Amino acid sequence: MTCSAFASPARARRALILMCVAAACAAPVLAQTPARVDDSATAKELKQVQRRAGAKPVVAIYEFRSAVPEVQVGAAREMFVTALIRSGAFAVAERQRLNEGVMRERQLAQGGTTAAAPAAQGQMTAARYIFEVVVSEANAGSNESSRGVNIGGMQVSGGSTADQIGMDVRIVDANTGLVVDAVNVVKKLESSTTNVSGVGSLLNSLASLRGKNLPVQVDADSRSSRKEGVDRALRSCIEAAVAELARRLVEE
Secondary structure, eight states: OOHHHHHHHHHHHHHHHHHHHHHHHHSOOOOOOOOOOOOOHHHHHHHTSOOOSSOOOEEEEEEEEESOTTOOHHHHHHHHHHHHHHHTSOEEOOOTTTTTTHHHHHHHHHTTSSOOOHHHHHOOOOOSEEEEEEEEEEEEEEEEEEEEEEETTEEEEEEEEEEEEEEEEEEEETTTOOEEEEEEEEEEEEEEEEEEEOHHHHHHHHHHHTTOOOSSOOOOOEEEEEEOOHHHHHHHHHHHHHHHHHHHHHHO
């Protein structure tokens, strides 16, 4: 066997080692990530809203509907309550769980089990404004693109899509029943994919240019994807809507 016969296997081994190293580097590393307070752009925007001097207007959520199947109404409503509280501009009156919480505490107070101020036992704070929230749109695949290239049998392809979710918030004056303000917020949900395959075909093509063949079959492929979740996008819409409503309240 000639020296040139050993040269091709040597190159193949080096190529195989390089590919194994690249695959090891590309492999996802599972590690524990610590929990943290939400610091997204809309969360920061909500935190930076100027607070109005004096008593906060009492608000309540009487309706939260969704035309988007992926949205869990109960969880979305809790997100909205959290955003209202974090804004520092509203005092939120609980209406959904009176029988579970507030009314139960009153019964305990009236029975002498707990102590409460007399004024707190008889009346509930009336809401000044009522929120009606509707997740009103979800435009799937509003924008799509794809791309690909083939080099010596190695294929590199990718694509991206942009869905859209939107919500409407109406504010009703509890005294008059009139809609006094409304906000509409929309957000894109972006996703992307990347695929690489046929690395072995490229190596064979390069070897064939020198009149040689790889002694072993070598190949590798890689796939990756990224997609923004509906819940995350919905929370951003809610925070942006509440921040806008809080700013309008300050300007009044």
